[in-house]
Amino acid sequence: MKRSYSRIAVIGAGSVGSTLAMRIVEDGLADVVLIDIFGNAARGKAMDILDSAPIMGHEQNIHGTEDYAEMRGADIVVVTAGFPRKPGMTREELTARNAAVVKDVSLKIKTHAPSAVVIMVTNPLDAMTYLALRTTGFKRNRVMGMAGVLDGSRFVQLIASELKVPRSAVTAFMLGSHGDTMVPALSCTRVSGKPIGGLLPPDKLAAIVKRARERGAEIVSLLGTGSAYYSPSGAVLKMARSILRDSREEMVVSASLDGEYGLSGLAIGVPCVIGKNGIEKIIQLKLTEEEKDAFAISASAIKGSIAQL
Secondary structure, eight states: OOOSSOEEEEEOOSHHHHHHHHHHHHHTSOEEEEEOSSHHHHHHHHHHHHHTHHHHTOOOOEEEESOGGGGTTOSEEEEOOSOOOOTTOOSGGGHHHHHHHHHHHHHHHHHHOTTOEEEEOSSSHHHHHHHHHHHHOOOGGGEEEOOHHHHHHHHHHHHHHHHTOOGGGEEOOEEBOSSTTOEEOGGGOEETTEEGGGTSOHHHHHHHHHHHHHHHHHHHHHHSSSOOOHHHHHHHHHHHHHHHTTOOEEEEEEEEEESGGGOEEEEEEEEEEEETTEEEEEOOOOOOHHHHHHHHHHHHHHHHHHHTO
């Protein structure tokens, strides 16, 4: 008998995972199984989220467990598990600690949810996405990382705030790594259809780009412990919606390249069409020479992280 609802497995019941689980059920998108090695924490958070269902007015279900076998039948598996980023720590410094976690989780996904689309959130995002792809053995369209949706949102927010325009008026792409070498595609950035270069002086635009790149670290510093979770969970929800509703939205995700942009052997943030099969198409933007150079530097940084694996 066909399930009444789609099903999403969220691995990791920390701040990102539990917030995402809440967003998914309150959006009415899918039922959720929240999995964490600390099963009682997952059960407690799932129970708390479920108790708010009558208040929020939805009929979705959520339960928590430490049993990875319960991801069976999931349409999407989101991996948020891993060690947190601490103040002063770069995403790359997390590589060695989180690689073992991601490899173990990926093998469990391969066993229990072999038909799922995988969305990686664990940092360093691009290297972990590539590791998950290699470990599961899935086709590359079914493994992606949450990268540019979040980074682009931060960039849009800063531009809209500076120009005092609606956020919806700003179109922007943040490419490359989900890290310090991310690349704003300024040649493609528009505000109400107008090129960004004609609306802000170069020094002001450079300052916004710098702050967008450092936004994650800024939040980490302010929080003291942990990192951002409201915006990352919102970014994953957007990706999951496009998959389950097959809306084929264009968004920047960390995708494995096989010749696109002249690269292969890595996952990196590029614009893609996202639908029921995961990555339906990789879009190749016409970048300026300066953007191409910056993108190559970003790719080199990611390959350095992958080499550590």
